[in-house]
Amino acid sequence: MSEEPERAIASPASFYHARSKECIGNGTFASRSYGAGEQITALKRPLVGSLDTGRLRDTCANCYVWTEGSSIGSRLYVKEGTKVQVCAGCKRFRYCSLVCQKEAWKRGHKHECKALKPISDREIPKAVLATMEILIRRKHGLIPDEIWQMLCQLGSHIEDFKQNGKYGGIELMAMGTSQFSWTQDTFNKDFVAGMYARVLTNSMTLVTPTFDPLGIIIDPILGHINHSCAPNAYIVMDGAEAAVRTLRPIKKNEEIFISYIDSTNPRARRQSELEARWFFACQCSKCQKGAPLDEDKWAVEPLNIPKKWKKLADEMIDIGEEWAISPANHVGDTRDDKRLAAIQGRAFQDYEEEQGIAVPEDAIKKIEDDMRLCSQSGLWPIHRQPYAALRDDLIVNMLAVGNYENAWAQCAKRYRYILPKLYPQIHHPVRVVQTWQTAMLALHIAGEPTSMALPGVDMSYIAFMLVLEVLHASRLSHGEHSSFARSVQGKYEEMAAVFKTKLGPKADEVMAKEMPQQRAYLMEMGTWVE
Numbered sequence: 001m002s003e004e005p006e007r008a009i010a011s012p013a014s015f016y017h018a019r020s021k022e023c024i025g026n027g028t029f030a031s032r033s034y035g036a037g038e039q040i041t042a043l044k045r046p047l048v049g050s051l052d053t054g055r056l057r058d059t060c061a062n063c064y065v066w067t068e069g070s071s072i073g074s075r076l077y078v079k080e081g082t083k084v085q086v087c088a089g090c091k092r093f094r095y096c097s098l099v100c101q102k103e104a105w106k107r108g109h110k111h112e113c114k115a116l117k118p119i120s121d122r123e124i125p126k127a128v129l130a131t132m133e134i135l136i137r138r139k140h141g142l143i144p145d146e147i148w149q150m151l152c153q154l155g156s157h158i159e160d161f162k163q164n165g166k167y168g169g170i171e172l173m174a175m176g177t178s179q180f181s182w183t184q185d186t187f188n189k190d191f192v193a194g195m196y197a198r199v200l201t202n203s204m205t206l207v208t209p210t211f212d213p214l215g216i217i218i219d220p221i222l223g224h225i226n227h228s229c230a231p232n233a234y235i236v237m238d239g240a241e242a243a244v245r246t247l248r249p250i251k252k253n254e255e256i257f258i259s260y261i262d263s264t265n266p267r268a269r270r271q272s273e274l275e276a277r278w279f280f281a282c283q284c285s286k287c288q289k290g291a292p293l294d295e296d297k298w299a300v301e302p303l304n305i306p307k308k309w310k311k312l313a314d315e316m317i318d319i320g321e322e323w324a325i326s327p328a329n330h331v332g333d334t335r336d337d338k339r340l341a342a343i344q345g346r347a348f349q350d351y352e353e354e355q356g357i358a359v360p361e362d363a364i365k366k367i368e369d370d371m372r373l374c375s376q377s378g379l380w381p382i383h384r385q386p387y388a389a390l391r392d393d394l395i396v397n398m399l400a401v402g403n404y405e406n407a408w409a410q411c412a413k414r415y416r417y418i419l420p421k422l423y424p425q426i427h428h429p430v431r432v433v434q435t436w437q438t439a440m441l442a443l444h445i446a447g448e449p450t451s452m453a454l455p456g457v458d459m460s461y462i463a464f465m466l467v468l469e470v471l472h473a474s475r476l477s478h479g480e481h482s483s484f485a486r487s488v489q490g491k492y493e494e495m496a497a498v499f500k501t502k503l504g505p506k507a508d509e510v511m512a513k514e515m516p517q518q519r520a521y522l523m524e525m526g527t528w529v530e
């Protein structure tokens, strides 16, 4: 192979591959013991990353800096004024600097650019673009044999696609991939179909450090990590760098697991999603235990479903609503279990519909309606899905329309009741990022005249307290040297300096006295909204 792509594994001896005891095929195992919040390994960049169509316009195709990042606080690590410029050749990818453009060029874009140029006006799905890049780079000797072999070892699930009737679509996409990439002379059509299917079934979401989705990544090392609904590790991204970090301590020779899905969902939904997208029946330790674990608990026993909701559920079952009878919502076999399944199905259906609404004002209306189903039925504990996920979306949309005070009440509630329940580890990356969002909102409110002012409440203290919490947790969740942790550190220092100026030499003393009281106010605010 010619030119070695720039791709370094921080510590190749930190893990090894061997047959998995829990899962199908091989898995990734720890070569030594790790504490909670430690990095196992980091890749300078995954083998291939491919942006969502919407992100091609505002995100660097090399370092994945999202220049237009939305929610409060999510852009702190993006340098002010960062813009992306389109590649004059392919007119598809954009770069934030000449350095990024050169890196991408060397990695393979010099070949890909020529192939993409004649089709610059066509919208091409991200999985096709990712497959094209893989084929082009391999054809031109830019993927070394060792990496290529590992990639080809990942399951393509062609037989599964043939069985579920989707193989026709895959063949069609593969045909386009072949033609567009000018690689027909190197790879035959079955091979390309296999590679495209491999991308579909082994890709992970490309995210910002605050977990905003940007596209997909595919990497043979990350792709060899099995799934668990009770993972002991996760992947965190910092620009193009992808690190595997521990959620809890991992012993030497223990298997490393990440979660491919939202593992806060009820068991049947998790199982269905894994089966549908990755073609396996999850055998993780959590699924083995069966329901009901926390994710599956209802606020009332099935027997005690309020009459009105029983009636509604019966109607849904009688007319055969798909969600009412879908295995994804399975609760149990009694009539009442089936009623619960129908109501839950409706809630998830509403959640999916809400996510397709682009206008924030419309989304808010829909989400509030959907949340009413969960709250008024009295069936949902506050942390049960999709109630919690609806609240997350409500916050994002309220922030988008500048409805900061209501967003704050929701954030305070989530902080008090939901985050500790869904993410018990204080350094769980989702908990850290959502706490960060809450901190930045508090800071924003502190700087505005507000009708929320309660006697004694000082939002700047609350913001500072939350930033301090994130500062400690981010070193474990993202790593001390990550751009996220460094941004949090920067914000902390900035705020500490303001307090010092305002309070003078007694600043530390005053703050130590004030903090517990402000924390109590924060907790009280968590009870403001139903």
Ligand SMILES: C[S@@+](CC[C@H](N)C(=O)[O-])C[C@H]1O[C@@H](n2cnc3c(N)ncnc32)[C@H](O)[C@@H]1O
Pocket (backbone or CB within 6 Å): 020, 022, 023, 024, 025, 026, 027, 153, 154, 155, 201, 202, 223, 224, 225, 226, 227, 228, 278, 279, 280, 281, 282, 283, 284
């Ligand atoms: C991305 S690959 C992971 C590596 C794979 N085990 C291998 O040998 O290359 C995903 C595949 O691993 C298996 N797998 C991963 N997690 C699993 C789990 N929790 N239970 C059962 N099989 C699992 C399934 O066959 C799945 O399609």
